[in-house]
Amino acid sequence: MSWLVRLYPTAWRRRYEPELVDMLEQRPMTPVQAIDLILGAVDAHLHPMVAGSAPQPWTHRLPGLLATSAGLIWSSSFLLAFSSAADQEIGDGPGIAAMIMFLSVPGDYVAGYGRRIGGGIGMVAAGILLAWTLPWTLSDGLLNAAAGGGAYLLLGAGMLVLVAIRAGTSRMGRWIVVTGAVFGPATLAIPVLMGLFPVSPPAVMMLAVVLPYGIAWTIIGVRMMVRGVATLADVPDTAVAQEVSAA
Amino acid sequence: MNHALGELGRFAEPAVYILVSLADGPKHGYAIMTDVEAFSGSPMGPGTLYGALARLERRGLIEALEPDDRRRPYRLTALGVTTLQAQLDQLRGFVRTGLTRLEGNPR
Numbered sequence: 001m002s003w004l005v006r007l008y009p010t011a012w013r014r015r016y017e018p019e020l021v022d023m024l025e026q027r028p029m030t031p032v033q034a035i036d037l038i039l040g041a042v043d044a045h046l047h048p049m050v051a052g053s054a055p056q057p058w059t060h061r062l063p064g065l066l067a068t069s070a071g072l073i074w075s076s077s078f079l080l081a082f083s084s085a086a087d088q089e090i091g092d093g094p095g096i097a098a099m100i101m102f103l104s105v106p107g108d109y110v111a112g113y114g115r116r117i118g119g120g121i122g123m124v125a126a127g128i129l130l131a132w133t134l135p136w137t138l139s140d141g142l143l144n145a146a147a148g149g150g151a152y153l154l155l156g157a158g159m160l161v162l163v164a165i166r167a168g169t170s171r172m173g174r175w176i177v178v179t180g181a182v183f184g185p186a187t188l189a190i191p192v193l194m195g196l197f198p199v200s201p202p203a204v205m206m207l208a209v210v211l212p213y214g215i216a217w218t219i220i221g222v223r224m225m226v227r228g229v230a231t232l233a234d235v236p237d238t239a240v241a242q243e244v245s246a247a
Numbered sequence: 248m249n250h251a252l253g254e255l256g257r258f259a260e261p262a263v264y265i266l267v268s269l270a271d272g273p274k275h276g277y278a279i280m281t282d283v284e285a286f287s288g289s290p291m292g293p294g295t296l297y298g299a300l301a302r303l304e305r306r307g308l309i310e311a312l313e314p315d316d317r318r319r320p321y322r323l324t325a326l327g328v329t330t331l332q333a334q335l336d337q338l339r340g341f342v343r344t345g346l347t348r349l350e351g352n353p354r
Contacts, residue, residue, distance in 0.1 A: 016297055022317035023277040024293060033292045040294020049301035 004034060007041035007226060009048065045226050064225030066104035067163055071217030073097040078210050094210075098155075101217065104224075105162045156213055157182045163217070167224045181216035185209040249333050261291055261299040266308065266323065266331040273312055273322035276300070303327070 002024040005017055029037070077093025157178050164174045189209045252259045261283075268274060268282045276296060284290045300321065303309045308327035312320045323331065 012301075016301070018317040019276050019314070019319045020293060020297055023275075023280065026277045029293070033290075033294075036292025036294040038294070040292070040298050043294070043298050044301075049298075049305050 002029075004037045004041070007038060008044050009227075011048070012044045042226060045228065060228035061225050063104045063166065063229045064221050064223070064227075066100050066221070067167075067224055068218055068221030070097045070100035070104060071214045071219075071221055073100065074217060075211055075214030078207060078214070082207055097214070097217075101159050101163070104221070105159060105166070153182060153186055160213070160216060160220075163220055163224070166229050167220045168227055169220070169223070177216050177220070181212040185212050249330065249337060252330065252334060255299070255302050258295070258299040258302055261295050262303055262308075263331075263334060264291065265296070265299055265303060266327060266334075269309060269321060269323045269327070270331060273320040275315070275318040275320045277318070279321070 002021045005013065005020055005024070008017070073093050074097035077090060077097065080093075081090040160178055160182060161174055164177050169177065185208060252262055255262050264283045264287055265279055267286070268279045274282060276293075279300075280291055280293070280296055283296075300309070304311060304321070306326075307324055308330055309321045310324050312322060314320075
């Protein structure tokens, strides 16, 4: 479990990682020690002890806080709605969560990765287009479901990839997150939607598809909060910020 | 707890253990952990150990030596020796007072 050392700040890792990893390799870590290491990483972020790891402004925790809140609101909305068999009204929770998800995405990423963010926005726009047009032009319920599902895949996967990049997740990690939280559950849902495997109650199916998404956002949000993510306002030396200030 | 160690908060006690462990010579992280476990009877987690090490190093109570492969030994500085001595003297007075009172209490 020496990979937990990656939770520490970069400057801290430069100074202590080799000897700490060496120590962890001497004997297997117990669950209690793993928790101790995680708490140590949180402490190292909150109280930097190493030169070059200056305390981060509180604004760096905001994107992570937003992403975590969005994940929790998303998950709890569906859980609350489907916890009672009588009233399965989902309410505005997922919509609010989606808005907060959008808010947690922009920032320094927009400044540093213009083309990629453009691609992400394109995916989101395509998803919105699908969600708002296809269901009105198609009468068949299955196709409507496919259109809604496609929009969900584009919107959901697009935003999740963007936020995972901001959280510093590796390319492989991003594929795992998106596959596990969006593509995987959605693929599993297809035969059920086609009526091949009737699932009862339908709430179970719904939760199996949407809950991993909320959980992924929550985990990535916590990661962003712990690491700290610069926002556009905090990086005045980037090209975009200079353009903004020049304007 | 003297002032230099008292301001370490929850890392104050682990810091004293580390200083005691280094009192008989330089040790690297794993050696400190096993030594502390041996003389205190309770294990010290890796996060606590390195949180305390970083604080002690920042305050100049210990210093890192040249690493041997990945292992980097630490040793007490002169300030660390003085601080540990003061802390142990304080504890000795505390223990003496407690034992005297226990022995004088007829119950």
